[in-house]
Every structure is written in C-alpha cells, then in structure tokens.
Amino acid sequence: MNMNQYYDLDNGKNVMFMNDASSTSGYSSSTSPNSTNRSFSPAHSPKTMELQTDFANLNLPGGNSPHQPPMANSPYQNQLLNNGGICQLGATNLINSTGVSFGVANVTSFGNMYMDHQYFVPAPATVPPSQNFGYHQNGLASDGDIKHVPQLRIVEQPVEKFRFRYKSEMHGTHGSLNGANSKRTPKTFPEVTLCNYDGPAVIRCSLFQTNLDSPHSHQLVVRKDDRDVCDPHDLHVSKERGYVAQFINMGIIHTAKKYIFEELCKKKQDRLVFQMNRRELSHKQLQELHQETEREAKDMNLNQVRLCFEAFKIEDNGAWVPLAPPVYSNAINNRKSAQTGELRIVRLSKPTGGVMGNDELILLVEKVSKKNIKVRFFEEDEDGETVWEAYAKFRESDVHHQYAIVCQTPPYKDKDVDREVNVYIELIRPSDDERSFPALPFRYKPRSVIVSRKRRRTGSSANSSSSGTESSNTWMP
Structure with missing residues (x-):
C-alpha cells in the first residue's frame, strides 16, 4: 500500500489516501480497521458520497410535465441515426435503433438509466453531395450564399378576381385563369421560374387555402381531351426547355358544402402519402388526418384560394426530391360571391333627390350580402378630394334577393343651397373595403322655398333694372 494524496476542491486542502496497486480502479475503498485517521479514495470521499446521494434523490419531471409538451405532431418524430437505425420521439417512449422502448411517462429519476448518445442523437439527413442543394434541415442556406440555392419566383400573379364555377356549369367552354397583367391581346397566365438550378425538374401547381399551408377543397382543373383533370398539375422544365413554367387554361370548380370534408380529406391524404413516399397511411395517421380535416373544413373560406408552386427533382429510383421551398400566389377571390365578388350598381330608380334627404331610392x-354592404353618397372637389360623404339608410330586409337595395337618401350638408349639387353613389363592402366601380352620378335639388326666394330676388332685381331704364329714357331729349 502506498500513501498518496489528492486535492479536495470542496475543502481546499490535500487529502491522504492509500493506493492499492492490485486494485483495478487505482483507488482503495478502505483503510486499516485499526487506523484512527480514516482516509478515502476520491470516489468514496464524504463530499462525493453526499453528492451521489443528492443526485440519486433528485426528482426529474416525467413525460407529462406541462413544461415539456408532447411531440406527437412533430416533423422530426422519425430521425435517421448514425448507425442506420431510427429514433422515434413520441409522447411516452424513446425507441433506440434496436427497437427497445424506454418508457418516459412515469420516469422520475435518470440515475439508473444508461444512455449511449450514439443511439439518441439524430444524425443529419444523409444526402449525397450531388443532391445537397445548400439547405440545412431548417431550409436555410448552409454557406450563407443564397444566390446559389434553387428557388422559385413568381413571374406573373393570377388575376385577383375569377369566377368559381360548379361542376354543373362546366359544360362547353368557360373562362380560364389569366394573369394579373392580362389584356385582350396579349393574354398572360400564372407563371413561375426556377432559379439557380441547371438540371431537369418538375414544377407543380396546386390549389391551397389562403390562411393555411394546406390544400383547398375546391379543384383546380385543366381541360384535356374533353375532360377536366384536377390538380396537382406538373410541368417539366430543363436547360433545353427553359425554367419558366406557364400554367394555362386552368379553371376553378367550386365544391359544394356537403362535399367539402370528402374532397379536402382526399387531397390531404394524397399529399401526405406523396410526402412520406408510402402507399398507405397507418390507422393512427388516418385518424389524425380526419380530425385535422374536420377542423379545417369548418372554418374554410370557400370564396378565396391561392396557388401553391413547388419544384421537384425526380431521382433515378423514381423518388421526388423537393428542390426549393414552395411559393404561394396572391389570393384569388370568387367573382360571383357576395363576400368577395365585384360590386356594381346596375341602375338607379331616379338620379335626383332633395337636399333634405329621406327620398326612397332603389338600386339594382x-x-x-345584406349583412356586408353599405350605400355611400359623396362629393368631390376639382382636385378629386372628398369634401362630403354620408350613408343611405336601409335595413337588412331592404336587400331583395341580393340584387336590389331599397334605401333612403341621406340629407345634404347644406340645406340652403340655391342650385343643384352633383354628387356620387357607390357600394362599399366593409369586410374588405371593396367599392363599386364606376360610381354613379346623383344630383341634390334645392328646396322649393329657396328656389322661390331666389326667383323673387331675381324678379325684383329685373324690375328695378327695367324701371331705371325707363326713367333714364324719360329724361333723354
């Protein structure tokens, strides 16, 4: 036995201990029983034993801790490990590459759990150098040089307003979804370009919701061989063909309310199967998908959609690999909807009214929508600035079948005008501040009392002028 010493950091002094050369640990856990000055190895010093006791009694939060929400819907539930196994992170289990499950829901101490970090630290996605386009798993450029990262750019947005048609209206020819800058000649269409990429690729166009990155229940259709083909629509691009994809002759079919859940669920299921590269989904995945679809279908805006553009590379084994993050177009509003369609006054029952207001006026x-419409009267100066405005009075019951409004004109700001005043009438939709165009002219007529008074003044001034002329004529030689 050899006496050695070590420095105790807790007490700030050297502590003697006996070194047993035959011990495999290099430390002796005991001294002579007759010794009055017991010494310990570093692993069995009083401070070390005290720390080990405290750590063993340490209570750690279980899997149901409110500070650690479950990761049931996390996109990183299945991660590829260094050794090729799969680490699944769930709400109640940790599964290593050998398939052994470690329950964590009721674990309160990790003192006796052995973790080999090579089994639980997810490895980066295994991508061959030829397929690594400068993206980390979070989608950002790895070298900080975004100029060399493939990306999609929308060249031509779709029109802001387009008529959504029901299937029963799709017989014969119908209008196509044009570009925002389209004219009678030339016409434009939604167009997107793939930048910073020089291989063959596929650009996909789908119909999505405006408030969620999720498909819409309506259908984006293209007429092919006397039949309507539903989205998604794919166009191939390459160095030879060019990298601009123009989607022409597309229409939007309005899905009836009773079929919303069915159509949306089918689209979401097809998309998930495609993303996971699987033939079918598990029972649990289908249940979660149904619950998610029910929530979305309940709040879906049926009069507003947008286009989603995606770019893919098709591998030799047939796998579709995303090249760039998807991009989304501006919102497309249903032209024929009372909530989003164009506002227009077709005809007025009369173009004039009194300055006192309360004249009945009928607008075709x-x-x-009777709950989302106002009738505005306004006056502009020579510079086009609004100098007066007021709103007509009417009730919801005065809106007849969404195509006629019976209202009362508002009084003009000046009740004593002695001439007709030209103003304008327009419709306003408060939900999106949409206004009818063009505004129609309307004339306010002065009160009859003011007109009579003006006539008397005009007549008296004329009489005095004529009498003065006669008097002057009398004095002429």
Whole structure:
C-alpha cells in the first residue's frame, strides 16, 4: 500500500489516501480497521458520497410535465441515426435503433438509466453531395450564399378576381385563369421560374387555402381531351426547355358544402402519402388526418384560394426530391360571391333627390350580402378630394334577393343651397373595403322655398333694372 494524496476542491486542502496497486480502479475503498485517521479514495470521499446521494434523490419531471409538451405532431418524430437505425420521439417512449422502448411517462429519476448518445442523437439527413442543394434541415442556406440555392419566383400573379364555377356549369367552354397583367391581346397566365438550378425538374401547381399551408377543397382543373383533370398539375422544365413554367387554361370548380370534408380529406391524404413516399397511411395517421380535416373544413373560406408552386427533382429510383421551398400566389377571390365578388350598381330608380334627404331610392346591383354592404353618397372637389360623404339608410330586409337595395337618401350638408349639387353613389363592402366601380352620378335639388326666394330676388332685381331704364329714357331729349 502506498500513501498518496489528492486535492479536495470542496475543502481546499490535500487529502491522504492509500493506493492499492492490485486494485483495478487505482483507488482503495478502505483503510486499516485499526487506523484512527480514516482516509478515502476520491470516489468514496464524504463530499462525493453526499453528492451521489443528492443526485440519486433528485426528482426529474416525467413525460407529462406541462413544461415539456408532447411531440406527437412533430416533423422530426422519425430521425435517421448514425448507425442506420431510427429514433422515434413520441409522447411516452424513446425507441433506440434496436427497437427497445424506454418508457418516459412515469420516469422520475435518470440515475439508473444508461444512455449511449450514439443511439439518441439524430444524425443529419444523409444526402449525397450531388443532391445537397445548400439547405440545412431548417431550409436555410448552409454557406450563407443564397444566390446559389434553387428557388422559385413568381413571374406573373393570377388575376385577383375569377369566377368559381360548379361542376354543373362546366359544360362547353368557360373562362380560364389569366394573369394579373392580362389584356385582350396579349393574354398572360400564372407563371413561375426556377432559379439557380441547371438540371431537369418538375414544377407543380396546386390549389391551397389562403390562411393555411394546406390544400383547398375546391379543384383546380385543366381541360384535356374533353375532360377536366384536377390538380396537382406538373410541368417539366430543363436547360433545353427553359425554367419558366406557364400554367394555362386552368379553371376553378367550386365544391359544394356537403362535399367539402370528402374532397379536402382526399387531397390531404394524397399529399401526405406523396410526402412520406408510402402507399398507405397507418390507422393512427388516418385518424389524425380526419380530425385535422374536420377542423379545417369548418372554418374554410370557400370564396378565396391561392396557388401553391413547388419544384421537384425526380431521382433515378423514381423518388421526388423537393428542390426549393414552395411559393404561394396572391389570393384569388370568387367573382360571383357576395363576400368577395365585384360590386356594381346596375341602375338607379331616379338620379335626383332633395337636399333634405329621406327620398326612397332603389338600386339594382350585382350580387351583394345584406349583412356586408353599405350605400355611400359623396362629393368631390376639382382636385378629386372628398369634401362630403354620408350613408343611405336601409335595413337588412331592404336587400331583395341580393340584387336590389331599397334605401333612403341621406340629407345634404347644406340645406340652403340655391342650385343643384352633383354628387356620387357607390357600394362599399366593409369586410374588405371593396367599392363599386364606376360610381354613379346623383344630383341634390334645392328646396322649393329657396328656389322661390331666389326667383323673387331675381324678379325684383329685373324690375328695378327695367324701371331705371325707363326713367333714364324719360329724361333723354
């Protein structure tokens, strides 16, 4: 036995201990029983034993801790490990590459759990150098040089307003979804370009919701061989063909309310199967998908959609690899909807009214919503600035079948005008501040009392002028 010493950091002094050369640990856990000055190895010093006791009694939060929400819907549930196994992170289990499950829901101490970090630290995605386009798993450029990262750019946005048609209206020819800058000649269409990439690729166009990165229940259709083909629509691009994809002759089919859940669920299921590269989904995945679809279908805006553009590379084994993050177009509003369609006054029952207001006026209009419409009267100066405005009075019951409004004109700001005043009338939809175009002219007529008073003044001034002329003529030689 050899006496050695070590420095105790807790007490700030050297502590003697006996070194047993035959011990495999290099430390002796005991001294002579007759010794009055017991010494310990570093592994069995009083401070070390005290720390080990405290750590063993340490209570750690279980799997149901409110500070650690479950990761049931995390996109990183299945991660590829260094050794090729799969680490699944769930709400109650940790599964290593050998398939052994470690329950964590009721674990309160990790003192006796052995973890080999090579089994639980997810490895980076295994991508061959030829397929690594400068993206980390979070989608950002790895070298900080975004100029060399493939990306999609929308060249031509779709029109802001387009008529959504029901299937029963799709017989014969129908209008196509044009570009925002389209004219009678030339016409434009939604167009997207793939930048910073020089291989063959596929650009996909789908119909999505405006408030979620999720498919819409309506259908984006293209007419092919006397039949309507539903989205998604794919166009191949390459160095020879060019990298601009123009989607022409597309229409939007309005899905009836009773079929919303069915159509949306089918689209979401097809998309998930495609993303996971599987033939079918598990029972649990289908249940979660149904619950998610029910929530989305309940709040879906049926009069507003947008286009989603995606780019893919098709591998030799047939796998589709995303090249760039998807991009989304501006919102497309249903032209024929009372909530999003164009506002227009077709005809007025009369173009004039008194300055005192309360004259009955009937407006024939394009489709409006009785809960979301106002009739505005306004006056502009020579510079086009609004100098007066007021709103007509009417009730919801005064809106007749969404195509006529019976209202009372508002009084003009000046009740004593002695001439007609030219103003304008327009419709306003408060939900999106949409206004009818063009605004129609309307004239306010002065009160009859003011007109009579003006006539008397005009007549008296004329009489005095004529009498003065006669008097002057009398004095002429």
